[in-house]
Amino acid sequence: MRPQELNLLMIFDAIMTEGSITRAAEQLSLTQPAVSNALARMRVAWGEELFIKDGRNIQPTAFANNLWGQIQGPLGSLEHAINQSEFNPATAQRTFRISAADIFVEMIWGPLRKIIEQQAPGINIHAIPNRAVEAANVLKDAEAELAINRYTLSENVIRAEHLLKPKYVVLMRPDHPLANAPLSITDFANTDHLLVSITGDILGPSDQALRVLGLKRRVAMTVNNAANVPNILKNTDLICVIPSIALEQEIFTNELVVLKSPIDTPPTPVSVIWHKRQDNDAGLQWIRRHIVAIIQQRVSSHDKKLGKYLLR
Numbered sequence: 001m002r003p004q005e006l007n008l009l010m011i012f013d014a015i016m017t018e019g020s021i022t023r024a025a026e027q028l029s030l031t032q033p034a035v036s037n038a039l040a041r042m043r044v045a046w047g048e049e050l051f052i053k054d055g056r057n058i059q060p061t062a063f064a065n066n067l068w069g070q071i072q073g074p075l076g077s078l079e080h081a082i083n084q085s086e087f088n089p090a091t092a093q094r095t096f097r098i099s100a101a102d103i104f105v106e107m108i109w110g111p112l113r114k115i116i117e118q119q120a121p122g123i124n125i126h127a128i129p130n131r132a133v134e135a136a137n138v139l140k141d142a143e144a145e146l147a148i149n150r151y152t153l154s155e156n157v158i159r160a161e162h163l164l165k166p167k168y169v170v171l172m173r174p175d176h177p178l179a180n181a182p183l184s185i186t187d188f189a190n191t192d193h194l195l196v197s198i199t200g201d202i203l204g205p206s207d208q209a210l211r212v213l214g215l216k217r218r219v220a221m222t223v224n225n226a227a228n229v230p231n232i233l234k235n236t237d238l239i240c241v242i243p244s245i246a247l248e249q250e251i252f253t254n255e256l257v258v259l260k261s262p263i264d265t266p267p268t269p270v271s272v273i274w275h276k277r278q279d280n281d282a283g284l285q286w287i288r289r290h291i292v293a294i295i296q297q298r299v300s301s302h303d304k305k306l307g308k309y310l311l312r
Helices: 003-018 021-028 032-046 062-083 102-119 132-140 185-190 205-212 226-234 244-252 282-309
Strands: 051-054 057-060 094-100 123-128 146-150 158-164 168-172 193-196 219-223 239-243 257-260 270-275
Touching (some): 003 021, 003 032, 021 032, 094 282, 102 123, 102 244, 132 146, 132 158, 132 270, 146 282, 168 226, 193 226, 219 226, 226 244, 270 282
Parallel strands (some): 094 123, 094 146
Antiparallel strands (some): 158 270, 168 239, 168 257
């Protein structure tokens, strides 16, 4: 292979990875016209259209997708062989885009920023919108390098590292009529519920568990952010089934009463996930390692304290 062809493949890989000529140019430290000119040379060299315009964006053709699938492995191996020790946190200048729900931004961003200020001052962390049902696509389309999500699907291009298994509890205001005794399944089913639904779905894991028992509940209100829950619960007779770690401050300061749920709601594990094309990315490995450590420390502390507040 001639050197100019390898250069074209590397530029092509950057465009596919970033999903944008502008971002590919930034990644490669090239000008946008230089990348556009390289794209024109690719069309001539390979005799195929590679991208089509989609508004302000571009979409790869079937030929481009097939070609990318063939070259990712060899290019990744080559890059790893050359750059396996290249990442140095102290001198790195890099931006990591992470797809995460608000609860994980609250848990991770502060401690992670402290680590960055001490060890890697040139690193930027940008949160991008979290779309739980499209976590894998966010990575495939290179909109983010990492996603923190409930991920149970098995795809050969997606890698996952376990973070936590949420513990579902029932929350309500301290003077709620049901707040001073263990919660029966009858009272649970007959009480109006508040549901946190990022997707807008009005059915949650509790509804599936109730259905098995021949019961159902009324979801009287939904919100799309756990931060909205405390104020609503404090001023209404609603109850809410939610992972305890999502509102630990309100639980541990007795602003809300926490009860054990009378139904078994199997938790869906939360993982940090990434695309296999970045398996050997030393920078991403560094960020992942700190994210996992931050979550593990937070969960360990939370679990030790929860038993003191949980009314069984």
